[in-house]
Amino acid sequence: MTASTLSEVAKLAGVSPATASRVLNGSARTPAPEIAERVRQAADTLGYIANAQAQGLAKARSGLIGLIVHDIADPYFSAIARGVQAAAREQHKMVLLATTEGTPTDERAAVAAFAARRADSIVIAGSRSTQPGDKGGNAELAAELDRYCRNGGKVGVVGHGIIGASQTDGYHVVSVPNEELAAELAAKLAAGNHGDFVIISGPEGRLTSDDRIRGFQRGLTDAGRQQAEVIRSGFDREGGYEAGLQLATRIKAGQTAGAGRSAGAPGARLCIFAANDVMAIGAVAALRSQGLRIPRDALIAGFDDIETLRDFRPALTTVSLPLEEIGRLATLGSSNEREAGEELSTHSAVTGAVVLRRSTETSPSA
Amino acid sequence: MTASTLSEVAKLAGVSPATASRVLNGSARTPAPEIAERVRQAADTLGYIANAQAQGLAKARSGLIGLIVHDIADPYFSAIARGVQAAAREQHKMVLLATTEGTPTDERAAVAAFAARRADSIVIAGSRSTQPGDKGGNAELAAELDRYCRNGGKVGVVGHGIIGASQTDGYHVVSVPNEELAAELAAKLAAGNHGDFVIISGPEGRLTSDDRIRGFQRGLTDAGRQQAEVIRSGFDREGGYEAGLQLATRIKAGQTAGAGRSAGAPGARLCIFAANDVMAIGAVAALRSQGLRIPRDALIAGFDDIETLRDFRPALTTVSLPLEEIGRLATLGSSNEREAGEELSTHSAVTGAVVLRRSTETSPSA
DNA sequence: CTGTTAGCGCTTTCAC
DNA sequence: GTGAAAGCGCTAACAG
Numbered sequence: 001m002t003a004s005t006l007s008e009v010a011k012l013a014g015v016s017p018a019t020a021s022r023v024l025n026g027s028a029r030t031p032a033p034e035i036a037e038r039v040r041q042a043a044d045t046l047g048y049i050a051n052a053q054a055q056g057l058a059k060a061r062s063g064l065i066g067l068i069v070h071d072i073a074d075p076y077f078s079a080i081a082r083g084v085q086a087a088a089r090e091q092h093k094m095v096l097l098a099t100t101e102g103t104p105t106d107e108r109a110a111v112a113a114f115a116a117r118r119a120d121s122i123v124i125a126g127s128r129s130t131q132p133g134d135k136g137g138n139a140e141l142a143a144e145l146d147r148y149c150r151n152g153g154k155v156g157v158v159g160h161g162i163i164g165a166s167q168t169d170g171y172h173v174v175s176v177p178n179e180e181l182a183a184e185l186a187a188k189l190a191a192g193n194h195g196d197f198v199i200i201s202g203p204e205g206r207l208t209s210d211d212r213i214r215g216f217q218r219g220l221t222d223a224g225r226q227q228a229e230v231i232r233s234g235f236d237r238e239g240g241y242e243a244g245l246q247l248a249t250r251i252k253a254g255q256t257a258g259a260g261r262s263a264g265a266p267g268a269r270l271c272i273f274a275a276n277d278v279m280a281i282g283a284v285a286a287l288r289s290q291g292l293r294i295p296r297d298a299l300i301a302g303f304d305d306i307e308t309l310r311d312f313r314p315a316l317t318t319v320s321l322p323l324e325e326i327g328r329l330a331t332l333g334s335s336n337e338r339e340a341g342e343e344l345s346t347h348s349a350v351t352g353a354v355v356l357r358r359s360t361e362t363s364p365s366a
Numbered sequence: 367m368t369a370s371t372l373s374e375v376a377k378l379a380g381v382s383p384a385t386a387s388r389v390l391n392g393s394a395r396t397p398a399p400e401i402a403e404r405v406r407q408a409a410d411t412l413g414y415i416a417n418a419q420a421q422g423l424a425k426a427r428s429g430l431i432g433l434i435v436h437d438i439a440d441p442y443f444s445a446i447a448r449g450v451q452a453a454a455r456e457q458h459k460m461v462l463l464a465t466t467e468g469t470p471t472d473e474r475a476a477v478a479a480f481a482a483r484r485a486d487s488i489v490i491a492g493s494r495s496t497q498p499g500d501k502g503g504n505a506e507l508a509a510e511l512d513r514y515c516r517n518g519g520k521v522g523v524v525g526h527g528i529i530g531a532s533q534t535d536g537y538h539v540v541s542v543p544n545e546e547l548a549a550e551l552a553a554k555l556a557a558g559n560h561g562d563f564v565i566i567s568g569p570e571g572r573l574t575s576d577d578r579i580r581g582f583q584r585g586l587t588d589a590g591r592q593q594a595e596v597i598r599s600g601f602d603r604e605g606g607y608e609a610g611l612q613l614a615t616r617i618k619a620g621q622t623a624g625a626g627r628s629a630g631a632p633g634a635r636l637c638i639f640a641a642n643d644v645m646a647i648g649a650v651a652a653l654r655s656q657g658l659r660i661p662r663d664a665l666i667a668g669f670d671d672i673e674t675l676r677d678f679r680p681a682l683t684t685v686s687l688p689l690e691e692i693g694r695l696a697t698l699g700s701s702n703e704r705e706a707g708e709e710l711s712t713h714s715a716v717t718g719a720v721v722l723r724r725s726t727e728t729s730p731s732a
Numbered sequence: 733c734t735g736t737t738a739g740c741g742c743t744t745t746c747a748c
Numbered sequence: 749g750t751g752a753a754a755g756c757g758c759t760a761a762c763a764g
Contacts, residue, residue, distance in 0.1 A: 002426075003481070003517045005741055016751045021743060032749065047513055052482040053428060054741035056419040057756045060368075067463075073448040073690075075441065075674055082439040085465050094479060097433075097461045099451050113460060115369070116418040147413055151369045237677075278674075285677045308441055308644075308674050311603075311651045324439075371757055382735045387759060398733065420757035423740045 004046040013042035025050060056118060063093045065331060066114030066122040070102040074236070075306045076276065076323065080125045080158065083327025091335060093120065102126055104137030111144045121154040121334040125327070128163055131205035138163050145171075156334030158326050160207050168346055172333035174326050175349050178208055178303075179215035181319045185273070185301060185354045186219025189317075193299060193362045195268050197228035200243035200283060201275035202235025209235055209275045212303055216273050228273065240279030244286025247272065251298055252290065270298045271360065277302035277309050277318055284314075284359075299360040305352075315357035322350050370412040379408035391416060422484060429459045431697060432480030432488040436468040440602070441672045442642065442689065446491045446524065449693025457701060459486065468492060470503030477510045487520040487700040491693070494529055497571035504529050511537075522700030524692050526573050534712055538699035540692050541715050544574055544669075545581035547685045551639070551667060551720045552585025555683075559665060559728045561634050563594035566609035566649060567641035568601025575601055575641045578669055582639050594639065606645030610652025613638065617664055618656065636664045637726065643668035643675050643684055650680075650725075665726040671718075681723035688716050 010020035015035060022029055023036040024043055030036070042048075056062040065088045069077035081097075088095045096119060100106035107124070114122050122145075128138060142164035145155055149170030155162075157173045165171060189197070199216060202209035217227050231246060233239035251270055274280035280302030284294055294300055294314050305320035329348045376386035381401060388395055389402040390409055396402070408414075422428040431454045435443035447463075454461045462485060466472035473490070480488050488511075494504060508530035511521055515536030521528075523539045531537060555563070565582060568575035583593050597612060599605035617636055640646035646668030650660055660666055660680050671686035695714045 006743095007741080017742075018744080018752080019750060022750090025743085027743085029749070035750085049478060049482050051423070051484065051741050052479075053419045053422040053484055054756090055743075057417070057423055057758090058741080058743040060756070062419060064462075071448065072438070072451060073441070073444045073673070075439070075444075078439045078441070078444040078447075081444075081463075082437065082465070085438060085463060089465075094483070095463045096430075097447075097451060097463050099448070099455075112415060113418075116415050117460070118417065118419055281677050288679075306674075307439070308672075311647050311678070313654075313679060372759095373757080383758075384736080384760085385734055388734090391759085393759090395733070401734085417757050420740090421759075423742090424757080424759040426740070 004048050009039065009043045009046055009048045012046060013039040015039060060118070061120055062118040064096050064117055064119040065093050066096045066098065066119040068098050068100060068107055068110050068122065068124040070100060070126040072097060072099055075308050076304055077125060079307065079323035080327035083324035084123050084331045087328045087331035102129065104128065104134045104141045108137065108141040108144045111141065111148055115148045115153065119153065121156060122148065123156040123330045123334060125158045127159050127206055127208035129205045130163060130207065131203060154334040156330035158330050172330070172345060173347055174329045174333065175347060176321065176326065177351060178211035181352045181354065182212040182215030182303070183219035183222070185319055186216045187223050188354055188356060189271055189301060189360060190220060190223035190225050192360065193269065193271055195270050197225065197271045197273060198247065199228045199230045199273045199275065200240060200279060201230060201232060202239065203232055206235055212275045235276065235279065237278045237282040240274055240282025241286045244283030247283070248287050248290035248292055251292060269295070272298060272300040274300060274302045277304045277306045277316060280316055281309060281312065294359050295361050301360050305355060314359045317357045317360040318355055319352050320355050321352045326350055370414050375405065375409045375412055375414045378412060379405040381405060427486055428484040430462050430483055430485040431459050432462045432464065432485040434464050434466060434473055434476050434488065434490040436466060436492040438463060438465055441674050442670055443491060445673065445689035446693035449690035450489050450697045453694045453697035468495065470494065470500045470507045474503065474507040474510045477507065477514055481514045481519065485519065487522060488514065489522040489696045489700060491524045491696070493525050493572055493574035495571045496529060496573065497569060520700040522696035524696050538696070538711060539713055540695045540699065541713060542687065542692065543717060544577040547718045547720065548578040548581030548669070549585035549588070551685055552582045553589050554720055554722060555637055555667060555726060556586060556589035556591050558726065559635065559637055561636050563591065563637045563639060564613065565594045565596045565639045565641065566606060566645060567596060567598060568605065569598055572601055578641045601642065601645065603644045603648040606640055606648025607652045610649030613649070614653050614656035614658055617658060635661070638664060638666040640666060640668045643670045643672045643682060646682055647675060647678065660725050661727050667726050671721060680725045683723045683726040684721060685718050686721050687718045692716055
């Protein structure tokens, strides 16, 4: 038993498939009301559901939006995904999901798959990487995306433009002021505490991570402070944990070796900047496992302001980003549902805000 | 400029479209190696990408798996989504995402949309509801799903079977022993503490929530304890927060009115069972906002063991569920990629485990 | 092993 | 306003 087709509906209603099509799916010409009703009735009794594949083939559009993330279970990406989903819904489109773990090769494959499905647009979240090993992959990704755009596709990118994209046409990038915000965070942190800073971040080449590092360092410099040491590990909870373990031994050594453990003396604590919230949480867990406490023994700040983590204690100082909005903008910006004449914008920007919380408080208590 | 087609490739290679199709996309018959190479070459220089819509139309299969969740940003669902995604990937399929906020009407629409796209299978996560207002919606959802199955679709359901499904054919349900696990949790909690129990849960009719309540109450009864009062609110963080606020005033009243505030006396504390982890987190936040501390002033347990929440302090007693695996099973179970003869299984089961952590510890400290 | 011939289900000029 | 016909890009018999 197979689903009923348009012609079956047409036959039942005693009209031509063309007419049936016109009433069931939007068209410039609207058939006579009386005919229309008859068709609708027929469609209803047959339980007709249009075959989107056939429609897509005929119209050369699919109503699909492809979304590429590293990991859908990562709260950063799932928040963006929610925004994309919401925007897609408004446009009566559906979202196709691909996860890539951040490897350019997989991203290229995802783009190709979306192109094969004739996705109307592609949203690519998650920073691209410039690690040496990814060079070839990045080039291929860029080539694939360029080709997709040349064939009429639109792509929305969050964070950075595509490395090596040979054109700007078809791209819409939602830029996130990672660097500026990180600088601002550094400034505020420097104002409130006298200890050293250390940065724990993702691997070198991870653009988002690198931007945040750069901004933070700049903020430090502007505040007349020394550059922070950078510890590289994974850009996720595990990476934060590992880095946290390293720091724990160091902190403990410093506490016993230094000017005596002055638990009450404010200002002497190490301040850790984790390049994102999940890393920060991992680091806190590691420190805690070594008997260290925040903010008593060290201060820590993250980035992103992940919603699920807001109830975490000590409350995490971080930079709040409108993740859902970012997803929306990337989707809307890469939509071809524009008014005629209205040019497809090539950029949109969001802004974030530094939020100081307990995890970087230097006063004894709240 | 439009993407190149199979016949263009064929022409360039000097063969028929049929042959080109055979080499480019799998087929039983394999053309001569020499010809094959020529075709591949042509495809390559043209940058040919098969049109999946056309393939789908011709083959009557789309290579798409539809996934329905309440909210992709909810960690419970995103964990399941990751499993679905992983399974889809293994089968070289893509996942189509739909979010519904749990309303049967939206779910019905999502199923119809998936059917229109000729999704090979649909995975529906998130408990259905039996609330009176949803009755009509549920019936329509069931009808839509039944129709989808009749047309050859497979559906994987996590948790419960579809309410009102008129057939079992095509459905695969991954059952989660919510009731049993909740009972087990209650038993363990009852063994370790003498205070009263209270349950905070989602609205009546939310199947998953109701199962957990029922199980918990049974566990209490089996342990010779009184039934717990049930406070209904949203099945999310906000719901937990609201319920927590209510409880806070009650707890504080009890502390001053009762046998004096015996902060150190174990066993007298109220034990809260939140029907899921996010609710529990919300409740903890509410209690904290009222100056109450866990486990000093009250004990609390959740359900799900959400990964992102594992670093939360006090560590949350909960029931660990293999969310990702659940997503996998629902996907695989509803896959039609089975060996011939191998029957499509109609059920699969997962198991969880009670994990006791700090949030329900009655001893003064760890 | 390869090419020819029909569609898959729908949209869309183009006549009527 | 409505129908007829062609075609979107590909696959699947069926012949050769």
